[in-house]
Amino acid sequence: MKAPCPFTGPRPYHHGDLRRALLDAATRILDRDGQGGLSLRAVAREAGVSPAAPYHHFKDKSELMLAIAEEGFDQLSDYIRRTTNMSALPMERVAAIGLAYVEFAKSHPAVYRVMYDCSRDSDAMPDKAHDAEDGAFSLLKRAMIDMGVASPDQETDLELACIAAWCAAHGLAEMVGFKQFDALKAEMGGEKAFLAGVLSHLGMFGQARSRA
Amino acid sequence: MKAPCPFTGPRPYHHGDLRRALLDAATRILDRDGQGGLSLRAVAREAGVSPAAPYHHFKDKSELMLAIAEEGFDQLSDYIRRTTNMSALPMERVAAIGLAYVEFAKSHPAVYRVMYDCSRDSDAMPDKAHDAEDGAFSLLKRAMIDMGVASPDQETDLELACIAAWCAAHGLAEMVGFKQFDALKAEMGGEKAFLAGVLSHLGMFGQARSRA
DNA sequence: AAGCCCATCTTGACACCGTTCAGATAAGTG
DNA sequence: CACTTATCTGAACGGTGTCAAGATGGGCTT
Structure with missing residues (x-):
């Protein structure tokens, strides 16, 4: 699985390292909107992915x-x-x-x-x-x-x-x-x-x- | 408005002191289920009242x-x-x-x-x-x-x-x-x-x- | 190179949440 | 008594966590 992505057209179906991306998105949200803004769906949104996607990386x-x-x-x-x-x-x-x-x-x-x-x-x-x-x-x-x-x-x-x-x-x-x-x-x-x-x-x- | 309630038939339409009852219900929930169990609806439920009732006592x-x-x-x-x-x-x-x-x-x-x-x-x-x-x-x-x-x-x-x-x-x-x-x-x-x-x-x- | 497997992602659904609003009820006031 | 007003209900909206079923495509076997 080669590293894909960096803004080359639409994101490939398989993300590459969604776990990392989710964690980055989460800390970005925390720093921007505070603890109240941290929802799984918001994190998924910020990472540009469907609401259920995170469940493949975090139970x-x-x-x-x-x-x-x-x-x-x-x-x-x-x-x-x-x-x-x-x-x-x-x-x-x-x-x-x-x-x-x-x-x-x-x-x-x-x-x-x-x-x-x-x-x-x-x-x-x-x-x-x-x-x-x-x-x-x-x-x-x-x-x-x-x-x-x-x-x-x-x-x-x-x-x-x-x-x-x-x-x-x-x-x-x-x-x-x-x-x-x-x-x-x-x-x-x-x-x-x-x-x-x-x-x-x-x-x-x-x-x-x-x-x- | 006389003090009603203590288990005499169905609770009267007007509670008497719902604000007090809600606060009691809330602390009861906090002690029992922790911070995660504290929802407005749960508090209303615990106080035996509709989900929208608390809004007349807390904005x-x-x-x-x-x-x-x-x-x-x-x-x-x-x-x-x-x-x-x-x-x-x-x-x-x-x-x-x-x-x-x-x-x-x-x-x-x-x-x-x-x-x-x-x-x-x-x-x-x-x-x-x-x-x-x-x-x-x-x-x-x-x-x-x-x-x-x-x-x-x-x-x-x-x-x-x-x-x-x-x-x-x-x-x-x-x-x-x-x-x-x-x-x-x-x-x-x-x-x-x-x-x-x-x-x-x-x-x-x-x-x-x-x-x- | 072809084909299959399975990790990954999506879609759609469910229950619960905070919040609002129109309407029902009853307590207090004249 | 009638009327006003505070209180409570019911139904509804969008957002949330979570799950099951299906779509996708990368990597392995052959």
Whole structure:
């Protein structure tokens, strides 16, 4: 099956890689219309295909969303990896990870929502999320160890510290857009300062303030 | 209009207080079937009324959910108020607030979801949420001041500290149910210990560990 | 090269959803 | 009592997830 398509006349009956096209269409819709605009039919429409076509690649709508979520966690991992300078001080590294996390959530809000909706609803997703985020999670772990939050032999406590950081970042990522903080943000002279201020109160992100 | 109904023959044509009944039906559905089972028609069915009836009390489905969210924030506030011992030490008070917050979210997961979905989507909700939660939020503020996190004259910093605590609690509340933490919970001998452990790493909740 | 197989895609249908609108009902008002 | 008005019903519209049956054509066997 050779790769067909790129705008050469009418799309061939067999698409080539519809699965990929559907996932792209879905994230495009999410970024454009938000979570409310994400319907299987809309995705099929956006990909230029009949409403039943997706069922040959995903058993369910929830399975499509799961695939989106997996890719989202991969991208998040990549983004954090890219923006984390391994030669920086441990504290700055942790702060940078937290900021990168929130920035990602802010730049793809709907995708981020889908990621955590799936993590909550699906039994399979949490493990996948953990796997996919393993890159980012281990970066965090390393930085936490270097920071002296917990020694490597206190594995349980270290894990707890990382989970705490993760929870804090997630909470902040979800709430940073709340309108009721607008006044405070303005008073502080921008969202960046607000973000740094909040992070500075969250134990492990204490160094964030110096980056404002 | 006398109060009718309680199982005396067929329900009278005019319900009496359908708005109340719809909200009750909605929360019942949320607790029973989760967020996915919440449709306007299902709510109407549960209340024993035609699909179009709710439109005389809510202009929209989103307005119904908004009302549910408002009641949720009220209940959350009440719960935190009830479980906060004002004569306890400030640190213990903060820790108790955090635990109560997470416990509420765990006991009404679907309602909690609706609460924050509305806070994100609606322009009106965030203010309402803040107002409704003012009781709980001011409890937190007081405890934070007593704890010495920030002096009352550093109003901005105090606000930031409270927001940080709120974010952390929200993140934990959303993630505490993740399956991927099950192993760690078991290893620690229960979810309570896990919760206390995570909270102990989140700055302002440092005292939580002593309550495990 | 011919022919078959089967993954892929389409068409059409079903039940359910949010929403609207015309009409039925009954509660309150004069 | 008559009349107004809020409340509720019934039927209808377009959109959704999902499924079964049929059309299509790429790749394998021969």
